[in-house]
Amino acid sequence: MKKAITLLLLCSLITSLVSCGEAASSGDTTADTDSGAADTTEPLSFADAHAQTKDGLPAMDFGGEEFVITINNYTGCEAGFLAEETNGDVLNDAVYKRNTAVEERFNVKLKYESGAYDAIPGQVTKSVTAGDDYYQLCNQHAASALPWVTGGILMNWQEMPHVDFSQPWWSPSNDADLTYNGRAYLAVGDFGLTTIGRTYAIYYDMVEAESYKLPDLYEMVYDGKWTFDTMLSYTKDTYRDLNGNGTEDTFEDLYGFSTSVGTNVSAFYWAFGGKIMDKGEMVLDIEKMADIATKMIDVCWNYPGTAYDPGYANASGNRNYLGVEKMAQGTTLFAAAMIDSGILYLRDSVNDYGILPYPKWDEAQKDYYTVVDLGFTVMGIPKSVVNVERAGILAEALCAETYRTVVSPYYEMAIKQKGA
Template sequence: MRKKATRAAALVMILTQLVIVASCDSEEQPIDTATTTETQSQTTEPEVTTALPADLDFGGAECRIFNFDSGSWNTQLLAETQNGEVLNDAIYNRNIKVEDTLNVKLTEFRESEWNTAYEAARRLLASGDDAYEIYFTNDRNALSLAQEGYIEPLSDMPYVDLSREYWSQTINEDISIHNKLYFSYGDFNLTGYEAVNVLLVNKQLAEEYSLPDHYDAVLDGSWTLDLLAENMKLVTNDLDGNGTFDENDQYGITSHNKQVLPCFWVASGLRTIEKNENDEPYFALPGNEKFADMYEKVLDIMYTDNVYFNSASLTNYADNTVFKEGRALYNIVRVAFMTYYRDMDYDYAIIPYPKWDENQTEYYSRFEGGAVSFTPKVAANKELAGAVMELMACESMKTVIPVYYDTVLKNKYARDERSIEMLDLIYENRICDLGDTFWSDKIRDGVFAGKFAANDRDLQSTIATMEPTVNKVIEDTIAAFDEVDAAASSQGSASAE
């Protein structure tokens, strides 16, 4: 299977506007080939702009942003100064453009981490304090705040157009309920890229064991779960010959226990939570034969012939020394954690997770949730908030995302040009399973992490036990949003009178 000619809109802009990257103080240059130069000179994409009024002027008003620090993703929204680091400077220049265009002043308050951010945000919103126009919180926490009626629906926000290409279309479709979004992912928020999972391949081990070329396998469609299993068995080796497998031996794959199953169920085109025709989530596992087959197959693969090493036993599972030191063929890793492997001595490839079989036409990539943006109902100046979010998303697509993609992903993380091609495929089909994000405590972490760790094959009784709990959580969520909508409608009717 060859790469699609039509990319997701954001990534098309990344590849076709590299000249913009250079104008953002980037010292990194795109790979210089005659073919690339010729193609770019012949195909010029029209500049993406918002539908904001040209004379929109907020008179120097302050737009206050509530944010938090995260060890899991890059949540940087503001930059105090230019410092020569290309991503920081791109963010700085974007914000100057937003401030100058709208005549606003962007300010930011940052909490130390996502739990304290949620607690602080909830206190402010519960008290009715109009402290910030825009909030960023973890998506699960934003869901709780939306259910309590604190968040303005984005469809009611002035100037916000969620149909535009600088809003994360596929992810936002996954997190909507009743076709309504209270919070969203957009291009001014790097977690939409950083919280995607990729598979790293030790190229030296692949060559040493004469494995099929991984890049070719991805592109010709033969990259499947079966091929992954074959490769892992070939590479696994008791290096010290003591009959016991530990961190000093060689493995087919390494990961934290909780990350394995969701990466492979998403890659197989599955979700634990699906949507019905009314855009209502429902528990998708009862009676799901393909999920049962996937579950059994993945456990068979991982628990046969010692191919799997659980990185939770290491000091820092994200900084996986077994892979870094060349003793694993594959490493399950979040893009944000690839910073740990920048200086790895062994060369690696970046590829998507394998398809279930060759009949599957697409590669699917797991997006495991991140920080989302929203505006509270108590915000007095929603016009300001909406205009800033819309313009920040648009300008980020044109400047920040190309720098992130071209400098961070391509020049810091990727080791060769073909890994860049793989990243295009990876970002093309990002899937957000609500059982892996909103309700991970009930499904991924609450159940499947433990079952995988124990090699527990009793799936059907577990699903039967889970079903009432998961259904109630979903029903309560839908009911809460119905109440929020009803209250808003009642308030609107009263205001009209």
């Protein structure tokens, strides 16, 4: 049986999810005044707390009609939607259970149409402008969904019947950040698992951490002392020339910190409390942004313990996974990566690994922050949809059923286990 890691720290960073291992209910112990005996209520497990949460949707029969849902084939996205049958894979079987439960409950046939993330927006726009009642629920790579909003082809989520953004399967950001003047054309919910998977975190090699006699890093996080300078202090003297050729080799030698270009690095800006806009107001702190940029440039280009290769791309052409690929082969102490890296690369990693939040800028920073990569999934309902009530019910049901049946297994695959 291979490796389990602590989830509590990471789960606390991801909206709409309770922490694994925490009580989902208060679990208070109360006294029985008649008998004098104590009645202890056992806290629900993470999975049970999710499974027992009801949605309150009405009983409806949609007569076996097709409900067409768009998805994109960007890295890892399809796995959260498609499952033709059970096959023993934890995630596949949970997705199959979710799809089947919704189909049977509402007598509807879910039809998923997958395509390239940069092609789906045009296909949907063409259909909607032609007045076709074909696409019912559209899931899209967030960075590519803007044309739907500016093109005015989506309905307002805030007016959708049976959609309740206060429920735990919807992100609080739907009300706090994605709604403006009472309108929200895109929404984020558990139906799009990449909201979890594209969240950034710091992976660390437990074996190397022990060999360098690092303190308990989880305790450090809880104590509020996990800062960027602290992390760097552990990485600066970590480099080892593993192949003994006297040359710094990005993949073959051991480094203290490894990261790819792009959002793996820019995520530190948000982790350090940086903001650009808040409720439509510019809140950019130019001085702090300059300090962060200067620090990151120095760490990536000049720091002896950092493996950073701006020209790196893996066999699939993806540039985001240098750090986690080194983590898989046991040649980095820390790596910046997304949560779905646990599924894609680390299930057969050489050493045990743990996951931490991105560090704070300094101890004066109150909280730990993270950011979700723009490859995560957002949802929209086209204006051409005729049966609006059905669209609202099924959008709510798919998010709720994902929360009940898929989220916990997804955590198991992405975070807690590395394979048998």
